[in-house]
Amino acid sequence: MSRFIWIIALVSSVFLASCTTHRITRYTHEAPDEFPVLRSVGYGIIDVQPGPTRSEKILQAIRASRLDAYRELTEQVYGNAIQADTTYKDNRQASNRMHANVDGLLRGARVVKSYPVDNMYATELELDTKVLYNLYQMDHAY
Numbered sequence: 001m002s003r004f005i006w007i008i009a010l011v012s013s014v015f016l017a018s019c020t021t022h023r024i025t026r027y028t029h030e031a032p033d034e035f036p037v038l039r040s041v042g043y044g045i046i047d048v049q050p051g052p053t054r055s056e057k058i059l060q061a062i063r064a065s066r067l068d069a070y071r072e073l074t075e076q077v078y079g080n081a082i083q084a085d086t087t088y089k090d091n092r093q094a095s096n097r098m099h100a101n102v103d104g105l106l107r108g109a110r111v112v113k114s115y116p117v118d119n120m121y122a123t124e125l126e127l128d129t130k131v132l133y134n135l136y137q138m139d140h141a142y
Contacts, residue, residue, distance in 0.1 A: 035130035038076050039112075042068025044121045058121065062114055065123040070106060073125050077132075078104035108132045 044064030049057040080100050087095040108131040112124040 031133065035128065035133060038073060038127045038129065040069045040072035040076065040125050042066060042070070042072060042123045042125070043117075044068065044123075046116075046119050046121065058116075061121040062123070065114065065121045066111065066125075069111075069123045069125040070109065071102060073109055073127055074104050074106050075102045077106060077127070078102060108135055 042065045044061035044066075046054075046057050046061040049060035049064065051057045051060055080102050082098065082100050084098045085095070086093060086097075106127070109125050109127040112126050114121065114123040116122075
């Protein structure tokens, strides 16, 4: 009987010890050897923008070109998610569909310049990855 009690006590202590141990793992981040500067250019066509006056269309084109530049920069940082479907019926292609998507939070980018090009507006952005690294370090400081 005492052997049985001893085994129960041993199993219980191992079980309790495994349940009460709390470990905190902290990872260190090493800075890369170099920090590239990413650049992108976005375009917005003036004539297709909504608005009753040319001035309003130009303003909308500037905004569209800026968003396009941010999209291109986000693609460089996070990549594109591509979905494609092809359907065949009787050994013939019946439909073909492709969808590209980019999703991410982009911080630290700055507008280098925005300027007209013929019937378009162009916006150039850049993202210094050292700024991005420093922002990440501030967000994950313990």
